[in-house]
Amino acid sequence: MTTTSPAPSALATPEFEAANEKQKRRRGFLLALPAYVYLSLFFAIPLFIVVVYSFATRTRSGGTALEEWNLDSYRKLGEPIVTDILLRSITLAVITTVICLLLAYPFSYFLATRKETTRNIMLVFVMIPFWSNFLVRNYAWRVLLGNDGPVSQLTETIGLGETTVLFTPTAIVLGLVYGFLPFMILPMYAAIERMDWSLIEASRDLGATGFQTFKKVTFPLSMPGVIAGSILVFIPSLGAYVTPQILGGGKKTMLGSYIVTQFLTARNWPVGAAVSTVLMFVMLMATLIYFRKGGRTL
Amino acid sequence: MSSTQKELRGASKWALSANAVLVYLFFYAPIALLVLYSFSDDELVGRWGGFTLDWYRAFGENDEVQGALGVSIRVAIISTLISVVLGTMSALALERFRFRGQKIFDALLYLPVIIPDVTMAVMMLLFFTQGISLLDSILGIQISKGIATVALSHIAFSISFVSIVVRARLAGMNEKLEEAAQDLYASKWQTFRHVTFPLIAPGVIGGALLALTLSLDDVVITQFVAGPGSTTLPVYVFGLIRRGVSPLINAVSVVMLAASILLVLLSSLAQRARGGQAT
Numbered sequence: 001m002t003t004t005s006p007a008p009s010a011l012a013t014p015e016f017e018a019a020n021e022k023q024k025r026r027r028g029f030l031l032a033l034p035a036y037v038y039l040s041l042f043f044a045i046p047l048f049i050v051v052v053y054s055f056a057t058r059t060r061s062g063g064t065a066l067e068e069w070n071l072d073s074y075r076k077l078g079e080p081i082v083t084d085i086l087l088r089s090i091t092l093a094v095i096t097t098v099i100c101l102l103l104a105y106p107f108s109y110f111l112a113t114r115k116e117t118t119r120n121i122m123l124v125f126v127m128i129p130f131w132s133n134f135l136v137r138n139y140a141w142r143v144l145l146g147n148d149g150p151v152s153q154l155t156e157t158i159g160l161g162e163t164t165v166l167f168t169p170t171a172i173v174l175g176l177v178y179g180f181l182p183f184m185i186l187p188m189y190a191a192i193e194r195m196d197w198s199l200i201e202a203s204r205d206l207g208a209t210g211f212q213t214f215k216k217v218t219f220p221l222s223m224p225g226v227i228a229g230s231i232l233v234f235i236p237s238l239g240a241y242v243t244p245q246i247l248g249g250g251k252k253t254m255l256g257s258y259i260v261t262q263f264l265t266a267r268n269w270p271v272g273a274a275v276s277t278v279l280m281f282v283m284l285m286a287t288l289i290y291f292r293k294g295g296r297t298l
Numbered sequence: 299m300s301s302t303q304k305e306l307r308g309a310s311k312w313a314l315s316a317n318a319v320l321v322y323l324f325f326y327a328p329i330a331l332l333v334l335y336s337f338s339d340d341e342l343v344g345r346w347g348g349f350t351l352d353w354y355r356a357f358g359e360n361d362e363v364q365g366a367l368g369v370s371i372r373v374a375i376i377s378t379l380i381s382v383v384l385g386t387m388s389a390l391a392l393e394r395f396r397f398r399g400q401k402i403f404d405a406l407l408y409l410p411v412i413i414p415d416v417t418m419a420v421m422m423l424l425f426f427t428q429g430i431s432l433l434d435s436i437l438g439i440q441i442s443k444g445i446a447t448v449a450l451s452h453i454a455f456s457i458s459f460v461s462i463v464v465r466a467r468l469a470g471m472n473e474k475l476e477e478a479a480q481d482l483y484a485s486k487w488q489t490f491r492h493v494t495f496p497l498i499a500p501g502v503i504g505g506a507l508l509a510l511t512l513s514l515d516d517v518v519i520t521q522f523v524a525g526p527g528s529t530t531l532p533v534y535v536f537g538l539i540r541r542g543v544s545p546l547i548n549a550v551s552v553v554m555l556a557a558s559i560l561l562v563l564l565s566s567l568a569q570r571a572r573g574g575q576a577t
Contacts, residue, residue, distance in 0.1 A: 028395020032403055035388035035457055039406050042454040046421035047409075053424055107321045110314040122318075124566050129325045131508075131565075132558040133515045135532050136551040139539055140328040143335060146543060149344035150331055178324070185321075210310070231412075239414025241518055246539055256416040256518075263420060263522070276420045280413065287412055 047280070053273035062267035073274035082258070082275075089255040092169060093237035096176040097184075100233045101226065103177075104184040108225070111185075112192040123189075130182035138175045138246045145171060145247070167249035175243040180236060184229035191225025231286050239279055255279060329555065336548035343543045353549035363550060366534040373445060373520075373530060374513040377452035382506045384453070385460025386498070392461070393468040410458045419522040422451045426523055443525030451523045452513045459512060460505035467501025503568040511561050514554075 055069045076082060111122055129137065144151050145166040152163040165171050199221065203213040219226075241256030248254070253261070255275065262272030331344075336354075340347030357363055391397070392404060410418065426447050433439045475497070479489040495502075517532045524533060531554065538547050 024395055025397045028391045028397035029399070031387045031395065032391035032397065032400075035384040035407070035461070036399075036403055038384055039410070039454065039457065042425070042450055043410055043421075044406060046425035049424045049428055050417075050421050103317070103321055103324075106314050106317045110318045124562070125322065125325070127566065128559055128562050129329075131511050131562045132329075133532065133551075133554045135515070135517050135536055135539075136332075136554050137329070139535075139543075139547065139551055140332040142539065143332060143344045143543055143548065144328055146344050148342065178328070181321070181325075235412065236414055239416045241416050242536070245536075256414070259416050259420060260518075263423060269424070272420060273424070276417045280417050283412060283414065283417075287408075 050273050050280075051277050053269055054277045056270045056273075058268050058270050064269045073270040076271050077274060077278065085253050085255060085258050088169070088253075089238055089240075092173055092176070092254065093234050093240075095173050096180065096237045097230050097234045099173070099177050100181050100184040101230065104181060104188050104229060105222075105226070108185055108188040108192050111189050112195075126182055126185055126189075130186065134179050135242055135246075137179060138243050141171070141175050141178060142166070142246050145174075166247065169248070171247040172240075172244050172254070175247040176237045176240060179243060180233045183232040183236070187228035187232060188222065188225035191228070192222045195221045227290055231290055235283050235286060238282070332548060333552050333555075336545070336552040338545070341545065343545055343548055353545045354553075356546050357549045357553065360546070362534065363531070363546075366529050366531040369445060369448075369528055370514055370530040370532070373449050373452060373528075374510050376449045377456055377513045378506055378509040380449075381453045381456035381460050381509045382502060385457045385505055385509075386464050386502055388457065389461045389464035389468060389498075389501075390494075393465050394473075407458050407461055410455045411462065415516070415518040418451075418455060419519040422447075422454070422519060423522040443523055444528045447523045447525070448520050448528055448530065451519050452516065455516075455519070456509040456512055459508050460502075463505035463508060464498055464501040467498050467504075471497050500568050500570075504565050507561050507565040507568065511558060514557065 052066070053064060054073050055071070057065045057068045057070060057072070059065050077086075111119060111126075114122060143149060145163065146152075147166075149163075151165075155161060155163045165174070195218070200213055200217055203217045204210075208216065239256045239259075240254055241260055244254045244257050259272050259275050259279075262268045262275070266272075335344055335346070337349050337351070338346050339350035339352065388403070388407060392400065392407075426443060430441055430443070433441060476489055476493055479493045480486075484492065515532060516530075517536050520530050521533050521536070524530065529537075531550070535547060535550055535554075538544065
């Protein structure tokens with residue numbers, strides 16, 4: 001058996017070192033192998049199949065013919081129906097990301113400046129919504145915003161009249177912010193917490209105002225958190241499906257809903273696959289940019 | 299890090315505190331109201347009509363809900379067990395060894411975390427559709443979508459999350475302890491059993507709870523790969539919500555929320571065990 005460890009008395013000769021190194025490589029590879037095989041089979045191959053389908057042809061009966069490869073599905077992405085949906089999705093995702101940023105930055109800063117015990121308790125109360133069922137949390141807003149729901153009752157009592165936010169883009173943004181805000185807070189907090197605070201102190205000592213210090217020192221230092229948080233909010237918002245269905249009433253479609261419709265009702269799998277491929281590509285680019293910028297807190 | 303420079307002053311302190319209160323209110327007010335209304339004796343959701351436990355009774359007596367709950371639990375247990383083993387092994391491999399193809403493996407492990415769930419749902423649907431017809435035409439084996447396809451898909455996204463949590467734990471761990479055990483003539487297995495594993499256990503438990511939560515919560519991917527008879531609770535509830543709100547959904551939602559909160563608290567206890575903290 002070569003797997004038993006070499007006798008500790010063996011001398012650290014170059015041959016021994018090399019053999020040891022080789023053995024260690026093999027053991028590492030064998031440890032990784034099961035997950036590697038699993039993800040190749042149940043992730044990499046499915047991913048490849050989606051890309052293949054995006055070049056296939058839809059048959060008259062709604063099936064998919066894996067022949068006559070073409071770019072028709074991608075051409076369809078230029079049609080007004082699809083570009084409208086794309087624009088709407090991007091707009092809503094950007095608005096969601098910006099609102100999350102504006103809420104999460106001061107919150108994370110506040111969190112990072114608390115005493116450790118307070119901070120840990122506060123963090124648990126951010127983790128709870130982070131882990132709670134997304135569907136249920138969106139459903140809560142559906143109840144709140146519904147006809148004669150609590151929000152409507154409140155606005156009527158104050159004299160603002162009935163609230164008719166449900167099934168509008170505003171409701172979708174509200175649901176997305178509610179769902180993804182913890183995704184912004186956690187990386188942002190991590191980045192702010194590990195900042196070199198002595199640099200901020202130095203800036204103040206050198207006579208910079210609070211705003212100057214924030215603009216020139218604090219904000220650049222917290223940038224990895226800002227980028228990580230923005231990616232973590234923007235990407236799922238862009239592909240959101242549950243929120244537009246529940247709070248948008250499925251009327252004003254977003255990209256995610258459009259993909260699902262192509263697969264489950266319209267039965268145009270090549271177009272659905274093409275949109276998915278584009279979405280994946282955007283996601284990959286965003287992640288690459290993030291790692292290029294040297295971020296490590298995903 | 300001294301505490302003086304981290305002290306906030308005057309107006310900015312006030313504004314930051316106000317924002318924090320606002321954020322917590324935003325997080326918890328909707329949940330609190332949902333819990334409240336689940337006890338409301340009124341057919342209309344979102345209106346208070348006196349206290350009742352009727353909706354929870356309906357939850358317990360509804361066969362479809364109970365069936366879906368059973369499927370959810372079975373899928374969650376299977377996918378958690380398998381993804382914890384595979385995820386932990388891959389974390390050890392990536393954190394403690396250097397091997398050929400490591401970079402590609404690392405990338406493959408990250409992808410399921412960042413891919414939008416709609417895209418992953420589409421991937422799994424096409425893969426299983428293609429795979430099932432292939433098995434049928436080549437080997438003559440007839441299978442259909444069901445609990446197995448749901449569990450296989452959940453494992454595919456859970457491995458990565460488990461791996462990341464365990465890696466975070468391993469990265470903060472002193473490798474010298476393992477070397478010391480080996481210097482003291484412990485075998486590889488003894489070292490793992492008595493040194494490495496006890497040290498990474500909080501990470502493994504944290505990863506397992508995360509895998510459990512992800513599996514219990516997933517709607518989109520499951521909806522695409524579930525067959526008749528393998529509807530999970532979230533997929534069933536999603537179907538109900540699309541037909542409209544009802545007090546029964548309120549009760550089911552609150553039960554699901556309670557389960558999530560229980561899992562978070564358990565996980566934060568696990569992470570804190572032995573003074574370690576891994577994100």
